[in-house]
Amino acid sequence: MTRSRTRVDAHVKVLDDDVVALAKERGIDALVYAPHFTRLTTVRERAARYADDDLTIVPGREVFTGDWGNRRHLLVVGLDEPVPDYITFEAAMAEFDRQEAAVLVPHPGFATISLTRPEIAAHAERLAAVETYNTKLLPHQNARTRRIAEVTDQPGFGSSYAHLPGTVGEAWTEFDGDLDDADAVVDAFREERPRTVVHRGGVGHQLRGLVEFAHLGYENTWEKLDRLFLSGDEPTLPTNVVYEGRFNDVSVYSGTLSDYRPK
Template identity: 80%
Template structure:
């Protein structure tokens, strides 16, 4: 049986020559690049730099809604204008609707950073896909995500959620058609096109997932939060001059 035409690793945090080489070696056709605390223009520039005929880099933003202690992550694809972190959930969703972005739910019900089952249910009509396999999560966590998607009849997606280059290509979303560029990938998610969620197996896959899981301890410490708020002028805070006050009314920090 031949594989579907386009394999998309739907969420990675790192992008350089090693990542590109790793993705190509793993047969990945497109990466969604959505680093933390990075503005959309910077993400786009880097995506353009590393895209070529064999690998499409799709710019994405994992927006942190709510405050640091009660944040909910949303992965937006196809944004035309920057959206900051630390705005209200409704504020973020309204902006995504205005820009006709594809809205994906990463790692549902994971720790205190993800949408819960009731939250996903309440907003199901505004959600384009749920992550049903995340290479860094444990089997029971991925099984829980799959149940949520099944019960709500929402499409799934798979990703490595790679913060480390070695994890790229451990999981992907396989679409049943050729998606030649970033716009086509976004359209496929927005329109709910047929896909299969696929992941590698074996001891190497499990070890890479566990290493990524351990990396979360750093990603979610107050040390990182303290670094974020050192000056109040960090790139994705609503107060940054780049947003020209457009999000002041939905900022969770005053």
């Protein structure tokens, strides 16, 4: 008898009709949708719009902790209440603990935006998994992520980390059993259920990864943040009215737009 499995592309930034069609074509059963600088309510609404019986969409947040020059990204699923970007790492982790959310470590050890091996080791009991394959990373960087997971004794996960629609389904986390909805996927991570990290191969996969890696130049520029924040909405800054002042005392900036600009 064939054992059932559930394929989860555990981190994507894009979601539309083309993304959904490609995910299904590539045999993906669930996507974790966690766009940058987007409120949890907005993520949930968009996830609900595109989910159907054949593709589960799990709302997630990639929270930026710390300041722009020394930020640590945390991929979080299972949140009940919104958590802003640019608060201290410990404040963010305390809030995730309070909500019993599953905290995943994306692209560990990468540049100045990721948890380091000592940080992962120090917080191991508070983490649900460490990314061991990310399509956007280069081969030597993915080899490093696997070593980090091994030495810190953390479960792995894999994702396309798709910022571009054509990358969705290039890598995934394959769990034993049927995970029928978003809550089941969150529970699988939270409970550290058995899984395998899988990715596509061949020249096409390698080229797709290089295109995504090149896209980092845009993703990490202030020009992009200007386009997000100059609207005046500033949706995930801790001083936004949606957070009702709960995070003002743990914000790493004073709250004006100019204070968020890298020096």
